[in-house]
Structure formats: C-alpha cells, structure tokens
Amino acid sequence: MTGGFERVVVVGASAAGLGAADGLREAGFTGSITVLGAELHQPYDRPTLSKALLVAEEDPRLLELRSPERIEANRLDLRLGHAAAGLDVDRRYVVTTYGEALPWDAVVIACGSRPRELRSLGGEVLPALRTPEDLRVLREAAARYGEMTLIGSGFIGLEVAAALVARGVAVTVLDALPLPLEPVLGTELATHLRDLHTARGVRFRSAVAMASVTGQPGAYEVRLTDGSVHRTPFVLTGIGAEPAVDWLAGSGIEVTGGIVTDAAGRTNVPDVWAAGDVAAFHHPLLGQRVRVEHWTHAVEQGRHIGLNIARGETTPYQGVPYFWTDQYGMRFQCYGRRRAGDRSLVVEGSLDAGEFLVLFGHAGEFHAAFACGRVRSLRDYRKLLARGGTWDEALALARTNTPALDTTVSCVNRKECTPHEAA
Amino acid sequence: MSDNLSVSLDGTRCKSYGICVSVMPDVFDTPPGSPTAVLLRDAVDADEREDLEEAARACPAQAIALDSGRKP
Numbered sequence: 001m002t003g004g005f006e007r008v009v010v011v012g013a014s015a016a017g018l019g020a021a022d023g024l025r026e027a028g029f030t031g032s033i034t035v036l037g038a039e040l041h042q043p044y045d046r047p048t049l050s051k052a053l054l055v056a057e058e059d060p061r062l063l064e065l066r067s068p069e070r071i072e073a074n075r076l077d078l079r080l081g082h083a084a085a086g087l088d089v090d091r092r093y094v095v096t097t098y099g100e101a102l103p104w105d106a107v108v109i110a111c112g113s114r115p116r117e118l119r120s121l122g123g124e125v126l127p128a129l130r131t132p133e134d135l136r137v138l139r140e141a142a143a144r145y146g147e148m149t150l151i152g153s154g155f156i157g158l159e160v161a162a163a164l165v166a167r168g169v170a171v172t173v174l175d176a177l178p179l180p181l182e183p184v185l186g187t188e189l190a191t192h193l194r195d196l197h198t199a200r201g202v203r204f205r206s207a208v209a210m211a212s213v214t215g216q217p218g219a220y221e222v223r224l225t226d227g228s229v230h231r232t233p234f235v236l237t238g239i240g241a242e243p244a245v246d247w248l249a250g251s252g253i254e255v256t257g258g259i260v261t262d263a264a265g266r267t268n269v270p271d272v273w274a275a276g277d278v279a280a281f282h283h284p285l286l287g288q289r290v291r292v293e294h295w296t297h298a299v300e301q302g303r304h305i306g307l308n309i310a311r312g313e314t315t316p317y318q319g320v321p322y323f324w325t326d327q328y329g330m331r332f333q334c335y336g337r338r339r340a341g342d343r344s345l346v347v348e349g350s351l352d353a354g355e356f357l358v359l360f361g362h363a364g365e366f367h368a369a370f371a372c373g374r375v376r377s378l379r380d381y382r383k384l385l386a387r388g389g390t391w392d393e394a395l396a397l398a399r400t401n402t403p404a405l406d407t408t409v410s411c412v413n414r415k416e417c418t419p420h421e422a423a
Numbered sequence: 424m425s426d427n428l429s430v431s432l433d434g435t436r437c438k439s440y441g442i443c444v445s446v447m448p449d450v451f452d453t454p455p456g457s458p459t460a461v462l463l464r465d466a467v468d469a470d471e472r473e474d475l476e477e478a479a480r481a482c483p484a485q486a487i488a489l490d491s492g493r494k495p
Contacts (some may be wrong), residue, residue: 019480045483052438063438063484070485158474296481303480322481324442333445375441376448 006031008309009104011084013037014294015046016276016302017110018076025074034102035076036094038083038111041132042068047295049135050156051326053331060139062132074149084111087251089269104273106309107266109248109259109274110302113241113293118151120155120213120220128237129156138236141217142169145233146275148190149173149222151210153180155325158193161202162327171202172232174222177210186344189370190360192351194329205230241293243278258291263316265305271310275302278401284318285388294323319386322359330354333375335382336368347398347405348374355383360392377401427466429490430475434459436486443487446478447471460486 008024010017012177013035021033037043040087044062053060071078079096086095087109093101102369115128127137139371141148150157153175154287161171179190180197211223213235222230244256254268258280265273265281276298280291292301304317324333328418338344342360349356349370355373359381366389369381373407380397399405430450437459443451444460450467453460467475472489479487 016464022480048438065483066485295483300477301478322442322445324440331441333441335445375444375453379446379448382445 005105005106007102008033008106008108009291010108010110011094012033012110012112012276013039013043013065013078013080014110014112014276014298014302015065015111016278016298017108019299019302020108020110020273020275020306020309021074021076021309023303025311026303027307027310029306029310031105033074033076035078036082036084037078037080038097039131040081042080043078046130049132049161050129050159051370053129053135054139054160055166060132060135060309084109084247087248087272089252089272092271097246104271104279106271107273108142108302108305108309109253109272109278110276110298111244111247111278112298113243113277115237116240116242118213118237118239120215122216124216126151126213126235126237130159141234142167145218146170147232148234148236149220149230149232151175151213151222151235151237152239153177153204153206154238154240155181155323157236158197158327159325160236160238161197162200165197165200165202166328172205172230173197173202174205174208174210174224174230176207178207180204180206183340184338185370186338186342186360189346189351193327196330199288200328241277243280243291245278255318259290262314264320265301265317266312266314273305275305281317283321284316285320285385290337292321293392294321302410313385318386320382322382330372332370332372333376333378334361334368334370335378336366336385338368338370342367345395345398345407347395348377359391359398361391361394364391369394428469428472428475429466430462431465431488431490432460432462433486436484437482438484438486440476440482440483443478446481447474450475451478482486 043065048063082096082098085097095101112278118126147170147318149172151174153173164171180194211225214221218233220232220235235261245255251369259274259278260268261274262279263282277293280289283290291332291392300319301317320335321337322335338360342362345359347357357371357374360368439453441453451460454492
C-alpha cells in the first residue's frame with residue numbers, strides 16, 4: 001500500500017458496506033475505517049423483513065448482520081444515524097447529516113437504494129417495506145384491517161403476499177404487468193408462480209395500470225386506467241427501488257441509473273468506489289452495464305472492492321448473480337440472469353411436483369439456473385456460469401443427473417411447446 | 424490431514440437459508456423439517472477453502488465459521 005493511504009470512509013452500514021470493510025481488513029489494510037449507517041439500528045439482515053419476520057407470530061427480532069465482536073475485531077468506527085449528506089471530491093471530505101466533515105483517502109459508496117415512491121393524490125407517500133419501522137406499520141395494518149392491496153408484483157410484493165396470506169389476511173395484487181416477475185422468470189415460470197398464489201387465495205388484477213390513489217389508512221380508493229375503482233383499507237407499494245444518490249448531486253460523481261463504475265468498482269472520481277445495488281457497473285459475464293439488487297452480490301462485490309482498494313488493484317468483479325425468494329414455505333433460488341427471449345428447459349423434477357430445476361439460455365449461451373428444491377444440483381451450474389460455460393455444457397451436466405433428459409420438447413409447460421433444439 | 428480446514432455451524436444463529444447448500448452441497452444440508460442446516464462433514468480440504476469462505480460470507484445469519492488450525 002502506498003504511504004499516506006490511511007482513511008477509508010464507507011457510506012452505508014449495509015451488506016455491501018460491511019463487505020467492503022471486511023475486504024479491506026482481509027487484505028491487510030490497517031488504517032481507519034469509518035462506516036456511516038443512515039439508520040439507528042445495528043446493521044441488520046434486511047431480506048428477513050419481507051420473509052421470516054413478516055410471517056413471525058411473535059414480535060420480530062432483527063437478525064444482526066455482524067456480531068459486535070466482529071465489528072470490534074475489524075476496528076470499525078460505526079456511526080449509526082449518521083447519513084452522508086455530501087461528497088467533496090476536491091478537498092476529499094464526506095459531509096454527514098450531523099455536519100461532520102470526514103476526510104478520506106478512499107470512499108466506498110454502499111448506501112443502497114430506496115423504494116420507488118408512490119404518492120396519493122393528497123400527497124401522502126404510500127407505505128412501502130424497506131426498514132424495521134415499515135415492517136411494524138405493515139404488521140399492525142395486517143392485524144387491524146385483515147385485508148390489504150399490494151401495488152406491484154415484484155419479489156417484495158409476492159413475498160409480502162405469501163406472508164400475509166399465511167397470517168389470514170385477504171390480499172389483492174395490482175400490477176400493470178400481465179404476470180408477476182415475468183421479465184425475471186419468463187412466461188412459464190411466472191405463470192407457475194402466479195398460480196401458486198391464486199391457489200392460496202391471492203387475487204390478482206394484472207395487466208391494468210394504476211391511475212391514482214386517494215384516501216388514507218382505513219379507506220383508500222385506487223383508480224385503474226380501465227376506469228374501475230378498487231377500494232381497500234391499506235395499500236403497500238412494491239414498485240421497485242431507486243439508487244439512493246440524491247446526496248451526490250453536484251459532487252461530480254457520474255450517475256446514470258445508479259453510480260457508474262467500471263468492472264473493478266471505480267467511479268469517474270479517483271479513489272471513490274461504489275458497491276452493491278447503488279452501483280451500475282459493467283458485468284463481464286452479463287456483457288452489459290447492470291445494477292444487481294441482490295443480497296449476496298452486495299456482500300461479494302463489497303468485499304471485492306475492499307480487496308481492490310487495500311491491494312491497489314483494479315481486478316474486475318465477475319461473481320455470478322444469485323437470488324432467493326421464500327413463498328409459502330417454498331424456496332426458489334437462481335444463479336445467473338435470464339434474458340429476454342431465452343428458452344427454458346426443465347432438467348430435473350417438474351413444476352407440477354413442486355420441485356424442479358430449470359435452465360435458461362439462448363443461441364448456445366447458458367444464462368441461468370433456477371431451482372425450487374433440488375438445491376444440491378445448483379453448485380455445478382453455478383460453477384459453469386462462473387466460467388462462461390455454454391448451453392451444450394449445461395445440457396451435458398443435466399444428463400449426468402437425468403440421463404434420459406429429452407431436450408427436444410423443452411419448455412416448462414410442455415404442452416405449449418414446439419419441439420426445437422437450441423441454436 | 425494437516426491441510427484440512429474445520430468448519431462449524433452455529434445452530435443458534437442458523438435460520439436454514441440454505442445458500443450454503445447451493446455453494447457446498449457436500450458439506451451442508453437442509454434436511455426437510457430441520458429448523459437449521461446440518462454439517463455433513465466438519466473438515467474440508469484446503470483446495471475447497473475458497474468455496475467454504477464464500478459459503479460463510481453468503482450466510483445472512485453469519486452462522487458458519489471456519490478454522491484453519493489443525494484439528495486435535
């Protein structure tokens with residue numbers, strides 16, 4: 001490490017931010033690491049909010065992201081409740097909401113994203129689920145009204161729907177998309193997922209956009225573009241997340257759909273890096289600039305950037321994206337990323353059996369492996385994705401587990417398929 | 424066997440996420456009905472270190488620890 005490189009400020013006590021701090025220490029960085037946490041909570045595991053903690057009968061207890069011992073051992077100066085308010089790239093300070101000016105030799109921006117806001121006509125920001133406080137409001141509303149409407153059918157919307165149904169709440173899901181998560185899962189799997197929800201009583205009003213919302217907790221009216229009005233005591237929005245970059249306005253950091261970085265994690269300003277879902281970076285495996293909003297990505301990319309900073313390197317990050325989602329006691333896991341136009345092929349189990357492994361790919365390329373159950377098989381596909389393996393290699397792997405695999409009649413819902421081989 | 428790493432799983436923290444199983448299915452398992460994951464073996468070869476470390480990092484509950492010291 002070059003002399004005089006002693007102070008790192010990490011913006012965000014998040015999976016990515018703490019991952020970066022870990023990476024710095026792992027690579028032998030001995031200087032100071034100041035971690036700013038916008039929330040007052042000790043760093044906690046956010047995915048649990050829409051998963052186990054929403055279902056829990058008892059009062060939810062946050063799952064800590066790092067033990068106090070580990071934070072101590074890593075010598076982190078953790079400042080909870082101190083958010084970043086500005087970045088001075090000339091004098092090299094991070095200014096906090098407490099008015100502190102923290103000098104830095106390197107900065108890791110890992111402040112994540114926030115729910116995309118939807119307001120009622122009266123100007124109220126409609127409830128979303130991001131923080132433990134949001135979770136409390138949601139749990140209270142579920143208990144009080146016994147009925148609610150989710151706007152948006154993304155991961156959070158669907159997890160919330162599944163958890164609320166388990167608590168006996170009547171749930172309606174509104175979305176402009178014809179099927180939940182269709183861009184991520186493709187038509188067949190999205191249909192399967194939708195059917196899982198409807199079989200348990202969730203009502204979908206899909207393929208119709210929302211025009212406006214009026215009212216307040218207890219009595220909302222949602223006007224749809226087809227002219228109909230949907231009445232509901234409570235709404236929860238889950239219409240995606242936006243990178244939390246307001247505080248960087250005028251800083252000189254390039255922001256285009258996220259903080260723009262190279263594959264190593266560097267922004268356009270020397271010694272300023274960005275990690276996790278605030279960053280839009282060129283991913284070598286995906287062949288494009290992406291923002292990855294998944295938990296393990298945040299951990300791994302954060303660590304990678306910490307290692308790069310401490311070692312004075314610019315190694316590209318190329319971890320395979322991964323996500324999991326819990327619905328109705330089932331866990332769905334996916335490595336890689338499906339692309340529009342991909343074919344899908346069930347290589348183990350079947351959708352009807354509720355246990356399956358599906359591959360996605362196109363034109364000889366292998367893009368993703370999606371499983372419900374069958375988790376033990378994922379390892380080899382993950383390795384294959386990591387080294388840019390081909391569709392044929394994925395099929396060869398599939399045949400080791402399913403020797404009689406028929407790849408000519410191939411879609412998830414086989415009856416709808418025309419036989420074809422991958423190009 | 425001096426190159427072996429030992430791995431431990433904290434059953435009080437584990438929430439049976441199962442991400443570890445997708446990374447190292449021959450070390451971790453989530454048996455049906457079990458509230459936590461289980462270890463299929465508690466020693467891994469040194470050349471599996473990278474995967475084991477990744478499994479530990481990927482655990483949202485931070486329940487996996489590895490120890491490179493020699494096993495007694």
